[in-house]
Amino acid sequence: MxxxxxxxxxxxxxxxxxxxxxxxxxxxxxxxxxxxxxxxxxxxxxxxxxxxxxxxxxxxxxxxxxxxxxxxxxxxxxxxxxxxxxxxxxxxxxxxxxxxxxxxxxxxxxxxxxxxxxxxxxxxxxxxxxxxxxxxxxxxxxxxxxxxxxxxxxxxxxxxxxxxxxxxxxxxxxxxxxxxxxxxxxxxxxxxxxxxxxxxxxxxxxxxxxxxxxxxxxxxxxxxxxxxxxxxxxxxxxxSESFALRLEREILDVLEDAARPLPAVDVITAVAPRVRTWDATMDWTLAQPVVGHLDELVLRRLARVLPGRPLTYAAAGPS
The missing domain is CATH 3.60.15.10 (Ribonuclease Z/Hydroxyacylglutathione hydrolase-like)
Incomplete structure (x- = not known):
């Protein structure tokens, strides 16, 4: 012990x-x-x-x-x-x-x-x-x-x-x-x-x-x-908080640069190289935090979600 x-x-x-x-x-x-x-x-x-x-x-x-x-x-x-x-x-x-x-x-x-x-x-x-x-x-x-x-x-x-x-x-x-x-x-x-x-x-x-x-x-x-x-x-x-804030910023950047709405798996693929310190084979472990951030960004009207299977996301754009 x-x-x-x-x-x-x-x-x-x-x-x-x-x-x-x-x-x-x-x-x-x-x-x-x-x-x-x-x-x-x-x-x-x-x-x-x-x-x-x-x-x-x-x-x-x-x-x-x-x-x-x-x-x-x-x-x-x-x-x-x-x-x-x-x-x-x-x-x-x-x-x-x-x-x-x-x-x-x-x-x-x-x-x-x-x-x-x-x-x-x-x-x-x-x-x-x-x-x-x-x-x-x-x-x-x-x-x-x-x-x-x-x-x-x-x-x-x-x-x-x-x-x-x-x-x-x-x-x-x-x-x-x-x-x-x-x-x-x-x-x-x-x-x-x-x-x-x-x-x-x-x-x-x-x-x-x-x-x-x-x-x-x-x-x-x-x-x-x-x-x-x-x-x-x-x-x-x-x-812990800094990582979450950084991941949020990277997700927003990915959505703003995307030519089309993206499913969560594509957002994960895009942001992982920007935040990872782990082996790339474990990038899938970003699924929960990335989806959590996407949900929150939609609630804050910084992103929008489009219906379908899977759901796709885009930057909110000018109001």
Missing amino acids: SEVVPGVHRLAAPLGDRYVCLFLVVGSASAVVVDTGVADTPAAALAPELAALEVDASHIVITHADVDHSGGLAATRRLAPQALAVCHPLDRPLVDSVDRLLDERYRELRHDHEIDPGPEFCGWVRANDDGGTVADVVVPPAHIDLGDRRVAVLHTPGHTRGHLTVVDELTRTAIVADAVMAGAVPDAAGEPAFAPTYRYPAEYRESCAVLRRVDPERLLCSHYAVVEGRAAAAAFIDE
């Missing part, structure tokens, strides 16, 4: 060529488990740590609906049967059902944009979800009392509608999971693996503002090294 600061533990487990982190915040009276990894993560990474605790876990907090964060929920509930498993109400339907997770999140873009991850990925998702469900929801801002410390639960959407951040108030440690993702998601060696996969840009930017107000001493992300120190944490948050 890696105790980042007293009472706050970071448990890293393999996830293909990356890793995923689970977290424990341990107080004098109880503990909180944050996220559960995929189906086999709890037995490998969490079971020995829970067994070593001198207190029982009172809560299991699922930060958001993604299989690498909630796929081991049933196993974790068996390891901590007294703990109350919770997530945000906006993400609960997808946390509780792998069918809905696939249909409404991972395959969401197949209808309007003809973007679909394919059967191999869907099979991997099913194989790594153990069928667990939460027992209740948490509506932020909320607090969980652990005895000598308490944690705050904040709403930090953008990656998903119901993404949560857990802040240990005693050490000012923000467990942000995927709430902010800098300029790329790294592999296990720390090299850029793919694009930041936020889906809702306006909410993502607001979550950056929320985290700035927290002014944490450190950030604990699910797929990144520990971001230690207030200055480094602030820089990570700034980089």
